[in-house]
Amino acid sequence: MKILLRTLIAIGVLTLSCVHASPSNAALNASLQAIDSDESYEEIKALDGLRDKYATSYKAHTLRYKETQDEHIKIEKKFEEANIPLFFSLIPYCESNFRSKIRGHGTAGLWQFMAQSGRTYGLTIKKGNDERTDMCRSTDAAIRYIKDLKKEFKSWYLVDFAYGMGEIKLKRLIKKNGSEKISILLKDPEFPRGTKDHFGKTLLLDATIYHSTSKDEVTVRPEPVEG
Numbered sequence: 001m002k003i004l005l006r007t008l009i010a011i012g013v014l015t016l017s018c019v020h021a022s023p024s025n026a027a028l029n030a031s032l033q034a035i036d037s038d039e040s041y042e043e044i045k046a047l048d049g050l051r052d053k054y055a056t057s058y059k060a061h062t063l064r065y066k067e068t069q070d071e072h073i074k075i076e077k078k079f080e081e082a083n084i085p086l087f088f089s090l091i092p093y094c095e096s097n098f099r100s101k102i103r104g105h106g107t108a109g110l111w112q113f114m115a116q117s118g119r120t121y122g123l124t125i126k127k128g129n130d131e132r133t134d135m136c137r138s139t140d141a142a143i144r145y146i147k148d149l150k151k152e153f154k155s156w157y158l159v160d161f162a163y164g165m166g167e168i169k170l171k172r173l174i175k176k177n178g179s180e181k182i183s184i185l186l187k188d189p190e191f192p193r194g195t196k197d198h199f200g201k202t203l204l205l206d207a208t209i210y211h212s213t214s215k216d217e218v219t220v221r222p223e224p225v226e227g
Contacts, residue, residue, distance in 0.1 A: 022051040022055070022058055022204060022208065023204060023207035023208045023211070023212050024207075024212070024213075025041050025042065026211075026213075027207040027208065027211040027212045027213070028041040028050075028203065028204075028207045028211075029041050030207065030210075030211035031087065031203055031206045031207040031210070031211050032044075032157070032182075032203070034085050034087060034156075034206075034210070034211070035085055035087050035155075035156035035157040035159075035160065036155040036156045036157055037155075037157050037182055039181060039182055039183055043183055044182050044183045044186065045183065045187070046182075046183065046186035046187045046196075047186070047200065047203075050200050050203070050204065051204070053200070054197075054200055054201050054204055057094075057201055058201065058204050058205070060097070061093040061094065061097070061201065061205050062205065062208065064093055064097055064098050065090075065093060065098070065205065065209065068098045071098070071135065072089065072098070074135070074136070075089050075092070075135070075139050076089050078139055078140070078143060079143065082143050082147065084143065084146055084147070084150075085156055086206070086209075086210055087156070087160070087202060087203075087206040087210075088142075088146055088156075088159075088160070090202050090205045090206055090209070091111065091142075091160075091163070091198075091202060092110035092111060093201075093202075093205060094197075094198050094201040094202050094205070095110065095111060095112040095198070096109065096110050096111070096112055098110060100133050100134070100135045100138070101133050107132075108130060108132040108133055109130075109132035109133045109134075109138045110135060110138055110139070110142075111132070111138050111139070111141070111142045113132045113138065113141065113142075115132075117145070118131070118132050118138075118141060120145075121141035121142075121144045121145050122140070122141055122144065123137060123138065123141050145163070146159055146163065149162045149163060149167070152167065153167075153170070155180065157182055157199075158170065158180060160198075160199055160202070161185065161195060161199065164192065164194065164195030164198045164199065165191075165192045165194075165195040169192070173185055173188055173190060173191060176188070176190075186199075
């Protein structure tokens with residue numbers, strides 16, 4: 001009995017330390033299609049090695065998703081009501097690891113709004129009351145911003161690029177390359193690394209959560225071992 005119990009505990013520890021090998025190509029393609037890409041994962045050479053490159057962050061974000069699902073459901077509902085792909089509801093995991101009180105260099109909250117952008121989209125930002133750290137208020141602001149980007153750029157994947165690098169930078173890259181294709185834009189040496197990382201990580205998470213055929217792909221914690 002003791003040997004069996006030790007074996008079960010060992011299996012549990014191994015399961016805890018390993019996340020599923022990451023989503024299949026089919027799931028990644030479904031995720032790309034959901035954000036308006038007419039290119040497949042296999043056609044976008046700049047995404048080669050995506051799983052290996054972001055293996056560590058993928059594990060961390062997936063674990064964090066499991067820990068915060070109750071909170072994320074509230075955000076998910078807001079995006080469903082706004083008719084925005086649920087891909088965008090996952091941005092906080094890659095921006096702030098889904099921590100509403102976190103602060104960066106001039107940024108704050110789940111969505112990492114700068115002060116000027118936050119105020120533009122209706123957030124109160126002053127000493128003692130920074131609504132960038134309010135989950136509901138900041139999510140509403142993010143939705144307004146994403147909707148404005150959609151009106152401007154038409155395709156959802158371009159909206160994500162603009163969210164990461166800003167509208168002016170993206171417009172310049174599109175004009176420079178004479179193309180809006182993901183495969184062309186991502187291989188441009190001037191495409192910001194941070195935006196590419198943000199896109200790749202969100203794509204992996206979205207493919208796993210919303211487009212994988214097996215829910216086991218997001219089961220990253222073992223069930224308790226009964227004594």
